[in-house]
Amino acid sequence: MRIRGVLFDAGGVLTRPVGGRWNPRYDFETIVLAHHPGLRPELFAPAFAVGQRVLDAGPGTVERARYHRAILAALGIERPSAALLWELEAPAAGPVIEAYPDVRPALEQLRERGIGMSVVSDNWAGLEAVFAGLGIAGFFAGFVISEVLGCRKPDPRMYAEGSRLLALEPAQCLFVDDDPVLVAAARDLGYRGVTLDRGAAVTGDGVVTGLAQVVRLVVHDRSPF
Structure with a gap:
């Protein structure tokens, strides 16, 4: 089956924390x-x-x-x-997270090619509003948030809800996360998966260093299982 959808983790894949720390927030x-x-x-x-x-x-x-x-x-x-x-x-006085520079170009290219996208994140409720503030929420069919669903990855329900939002089977979806353990869990469930390691010196063996590589994998349908 060709890749028709991408399930993205949020932190470390699409966004990074302002101030360099995820939790607690910088202030x-x-x-x-x-x-x-x-x-x-x-x-x-x-x-x-x-x-x-x-x-x-x-x-x-x-x-x-x-x-x-x-x-x-x-x-x-x-x-x-x-x-x-x-x-x-209460909401912080300024932004708490920011999108990586390669996020919007990658999301635009995937949308232009008719690729469905959802966010699957171990996070607190309200992430969709944060993404709306960053101007990127509209790229996604929906958000799977652990606090809302009541479980965290690698619970199969997290992945299943991400593909359900796209009305796709696992084999039609690519899962992208910065944690290789969670990527391996997705593959075990029948998803394709790659680890995004932005600090890696080299790529290979299911590891990419940026979202441009994810786009190429989807376009050429060469993502690993």
Whole structure:
């Protein structure tokens, strides 16, 4: 079967974080220190590690508020004020993520060729609005978000929903992710798959370094299984 659709991961494939860090977002320390100016800066890194363990612990994506509370507790803030929690949950003053420079050209080329596209991301609800702010949401038939679906990749339901949004069979879809384990899981389910490693020195063995290569794979139908 020819490739008729592409399932994209979001972070590391289509977008990157402003400030160089995914979680928590770049203004976390500034907000917390405004409420608790006596906190020592060196406490944040180990507290972030605690938060990451909370994110990694369950089969689904935990609520953002629970994640923030775990970090705050590790900082010694057991009873955070409602104002602090609200600020951490509120939209940031500026962009939190940005699209890689090669994203729009690649999406435009795929759309011109009639290729359907969806986003399959381990993320919190609201990603579609973020993509709308970046001006790229309209390229996608839909978004599969782990917090909404209640599971994370490599749960088969994540992939299945991505191809369902395109009304395609797995064998008709290419899955693109920056995690080779998740790409391997997609292949096991019958999808074609490539790992996008933007920092790789060389390509090959199912690894690409940019979206232009993904477009070429789709156009020439040479993606690996």
